[in-house]
Amino acid sequence: MRTSYAPSDGMDAHVESPLSPDEDMDEWRSTYAIGDAQGCFDDLLRLLDKVDFDPHTDRLWFTGDLVNRGPNSLEILRFVRGLGNSAVTVLGNHDLYLLAAAAGSAETKKKDSIADVLNAPDCEDLLFWLRHQPLIHHDEQLGYTMVHAGLPPQWDLEAAQARARELETVLQNPNYEEFFKHMHGDKPRRWRDDLEGWERLRFIANCFTQLRYCDRDGRLALDGKGAGRSARKRVMPWFEVPDRASAGLAILFGHWAALSQRDIRTPGVYHLDTGCADRGDFTALRLEDRRYFRKRCRNEAYP
Numbered sequence: 620m621r622t623s624y625a626p627s628d629g630m631d632a633h634v635e636s637p638l639s640p641d642e643d644m645d646e647w648r649s650t651y652a653i654g655d656a657q658g659c660f661d662d663l664l665r666l667l668d669k670v671d672f673d674p675h676t677d678r679l680w681f682t683g684d685l686v687n688r689g690p691n692s693l694e695i696l697r698f699v700r701g702l703g704n705s706a707v708t709v710l711g712n713h714d715l716y717l718l719a720a721a722a723g724s725a726e727t728k729k730k731d732s733i734a735d736v737l738n739a740p741d742c743e744d745l746l747f748w749l750r751h752q753p754l755i756h757h758d759e760q761l762g763y764t765m766v767h768a769g770l771p772p773q774w775d776l777e778a779a780q781a782r783a784r785e786l787e788t789v790l791q792n793p794n795y796e797e798f799f800k801h802m803h804g805d806k807p808r809r810w811r812d813d814l815e816g817w818e819r820l821r822f823i824a825n826c827f828t829q830l831r832y833c834d835r836d837g838r839l840a841l842d843g844k845g846a847g848r849s850a851r852k853r854v855m856p857w858f859e860v861p862d863r864a865s866a867g868l869a870i871l872f873g874h875w876a877a878l879s880q881r882d883i884r885t886p887g888v889y890h891l892d893t894g895c896a897d898r899g900d901f902t903a904l905r906l907e908d909r910r911y912f913r914k915r916c917r918n919e920a921y922p
């Protein structure tokens with residue numbers, strides 16, 4: 620990794636010219652998909668050291684939740700933004716929570732660690748950048764699709780992209796703060812094409828950023844249980860729903876630190892959140908050869 624990216628050098632958050640592959644290169648060398656970073660910036664740098672990341676030839680994909688819980692949310696945002704088109708990130712629930720908190724629509728909690736972002740001189744720039752990030756990323760050439768949490772069984776790629784664009788459009792609108800007054804809640808539970816207004820947007824946000832369990836009809840069970848004992852038996856991880864419309868995709872996601880690799884027997888499902896903020900591991904998957912890299916998190920200063 621280039622040492623100029625060490626935090627002591629102070630990342631410039633105002634990099635205007637995005638990095639791109641060197642001119643004599645036809646394509647990027649390697650693409651590393653990285654699980655939820657959650658403010659663990661120093662550990663992220665150690666992981667990038669391990670894979671010998673070079674921002675001029677390699678790309679990083681992040682499964683979202685760049686911020687909160689870990690100690691260095693501000694540095695992570697500046698770093699990923701500064702990478703320009705060498706980095707892709709999708710929005711997670713903690714990212715939306717940060718935006719909601721800045722908009723005065725979230726009660727901050729004791730264990731939050733987003734104050735450094737909210738008090739930073741470049742807060743406005745960083746949050747503007749953050750709310751322009753997508754909810755889904757699909758790369759046809761590499762053959763991967765990435766979301767933070769999950770997809771309901773009714774949505775194929777095209778539907779998921781269209782639903783993501785609806786919410787992205789709202790988040791990128793000057794009146795975006797209004798959405799956060801209506802974001803919270805676990806209803807509606809089931810997708811219908813004729814859902815409208817805040818209910819429609821809330822369902823979309825819940826799928827992309829919160830979903831873990833649902834039933835075979837796509838009713839979200841955001842508390843992990845569903846209603847009643849019989850429903851509990853019927854809920855399953857979203858990726859195990861039979862006849863899921865997105866089954867043909869290779870899907871990268873995070874959000875579910877308690878899920879272990881052993882729990883996943885569904886082909887094409889790549890889970891990357893290994894709980895770095897809870898002194899777990901950082902996980903990266905190199906997409907070109909599907910090789911995993913892991914780094915134990917220490918939450919100590921780099922190096």
Ligand SMILES: [Mn+2]
Nearest residue numbers: 684711712874
């Ligand atoms: Mn999450």
